[in-house]
Amino acid sequence: MRRAPALRAAAVVLVLGLTVAACADTPTPDAGGTPTTTGSTGVPGSTAAPGSTGAVPGSGRGPVKLEVTEVATGLTVPWSLAWDPSGALWFTQRSGTLSRLNGPSRAIAGVTPVGEGGLLGLEIDGQGRMFVMYTSAQDNRIVRLEPDGSQKVLVSGIARASIHDAGRLRFGPDGTLYASTGDAGQPNLAPDPATPNGKVLKVDPNNGGSSVFSRGHRNPEGLCFEPGGRFLSTEHGPTGNDEVNVLTQGFDGGWPGTSGNGIRNYSPSVAPGGCTVYSADLIPQWKGSMLFGTLRGQGLRRITFAADGSVASEEVLYEDTYGRIRDVAVGPDGAVYLTTSNQDGRGTVRSGDDKILRIAPAK
Numbered sequence: 001m002r003r004a005p006a007l008r009a010a011a012v013v014l015v016l017g018l019t020v021a022a023c024a025d026t027p028t029p030d031a032g033g034t035p036t037t038t039g040s041t042g043v044p045g046s047t048a049a050p051g052s053t054g055a056v057p058g059s060g061r062g063p064v065k066l067e068v069t070e071v072a073t074g075l076t077v078p079w080s081l082a083w084d085p086s087g088a089l090w091f092t093q094r095s096g097t098l099s100r101l102n103g104p105s106r107a108i109a110g111v112t113p114v115g116e117g118g119l120l121g122l123e124i125d126g127q128g129r130m131f132v133m134y135t136s137a138q139d140n141r142i143v144r145l146e147p148d149g150s151q152k153v154l155v156s157g158i159a160r161a162s163i164h165d166a167g168r169l170r171f172g173p174d175g176t177l178y179a180s181t182g183d184a185g186q187p188n189l190a191p192d193p194a195t196p197n198g199k200v201l202k203v204d205p206n207n208g209g210s211s212v213f214s215r216g217h218r219n220p221e222g223l224c225f226e227p228g229g230r231f232l233s234t235e236h237g238p239t240g241n242d243e244v245n246v247l248t249q250g251f252d253g254g255w256p257g258t259s260g261n262g263i264r265n266y267s268p269s270v271a272p273g274g275c276t277v278y279s280a281d282l283i284p285q286w287k288g289s290m291l292f293g294t295l296r297g298q299g300l301r302r303i304t305f306a307a308d309g310s311v312a313s314e315e316v317l318y319e320d321t322y323g324r325i326r327d328v329a330v331g332p333d334g335a336v337y338l339t340t341s342n343q344d345g346r347g348t349v350r351s352g353d354d355k356i357l358r359i360a361p362a363k
Contacts, residue, residue, distance in 0.1 A: 063285040067362040068318070071337065072101060073352035078339040079167070080122040080274065081329040081356070089331065091339070091356065092132060094118035101356075109151070112137045115162025121169035123177065131205060133167045133179055135160045142169070142179055142203055154208040158196045159184040168274060170223035172231070177203040179210070180233070182219040187256035190216050198255065200233070200247060216253035222275035222292050230309065234275050234292050240267030244290070244303065264311050270297030273341075274327035282334030282360060293325025293338060295346070300325055300338065322357060323347050335360040
């Protein structure tokens with residue numbers, strides 16, 4: 001019987017220092033040395049001084065002081081966050097449990113955790129329908145959870161493995177459901193249009209089935225959209241060459257032939273996880289920023305973009321404070337929520353791990 005998560009809301013001391021990139025992460029060993037975080041734009045890593053979280057130009061508002069609070073503790077590798085139409089927060093745990101914050105939990109039938117696999121992505125549409133991606137005994141699959149407890153299988157036959165299962169689900173601005181899949185440790189699958197692995201898929205949320213949106217991916221764990229519709233992703237490279245990409249229909253990430261082709265690249269690896277683009281007003285200095293967690297990097301990255309869409313600057317926040325960060329999402333309250341991933345076999349377990357954390361203006 002799985003332990004029910006202990007939930008509490010205790011204030012955590014905010015670490016205001018913002019540092020340059022200094023860590024790395026993928027399942028491959030750390031190459032060591034000083035990371036190179038210069039992307040195709042030639043922008044170096046963060047140059048922000050501690051505490052300098054400048055306001056958005058033209059916003060008319062200065063930076064606000066932030067604090068971090070614990071929303072949930074005692075979890076087992078929380079992987080994805082999503083809110084239903086009522087504003088309730090739901091989250092998956094890789095062990096196979098789907099939970100509502102301060103509410104019930106249920107084990108999702110068929111989940112077979114193995115290595116990096118298990119219960120992964122979660123999305124909820126405007127009707128309140130829930131979609132999850134998980135590892136079964138045979139494959140990785142995407143299902144819609146029905147009100148009667150059954151599952152409508154939308155996509156199956158995605159090769160599973162102990163590594164590179166990707167697993168992120170994201171609805172686009174037009175209501176299209178996208179899913180990221182990894183190469184399952186078989187790089188030759190990524191460029192092959194006949195396989196669903198190493199792809200970003202467009203999924204029919206009503207009747208099932210999928211088509212290839214982009215290919216040539218190794219392990220893309222983050223999918224997110226800017227308010228204008230630009231599609232961004234984060235991806236794990238091989239011993240470095242992690243990427244932030246702009247995805248378009250027919251995009252080819254180049255794996256396994258090449259890597260490190262993004263608008264932002266990281267060597268040694270930081271292992272980027274889930275991402276979001278901050279468009280709320282609660283934290284004015286983050287408006288328009290791309291936020292994503294890092295696993296080996298063990299922090300939160302904040303990227304800003306120039307008018308032409310290139311990377312303008314980057315900050316590293318909370319580095320080595322909470323450990324491995326798996327998912328990042330913005331709640332209906334405008335706050336930013338993070339999940340730690342310290343119980344996944346690669347992290348250092350801290351007291352109360354794993355956790356959901358909330359970042360918002362200090363009271």
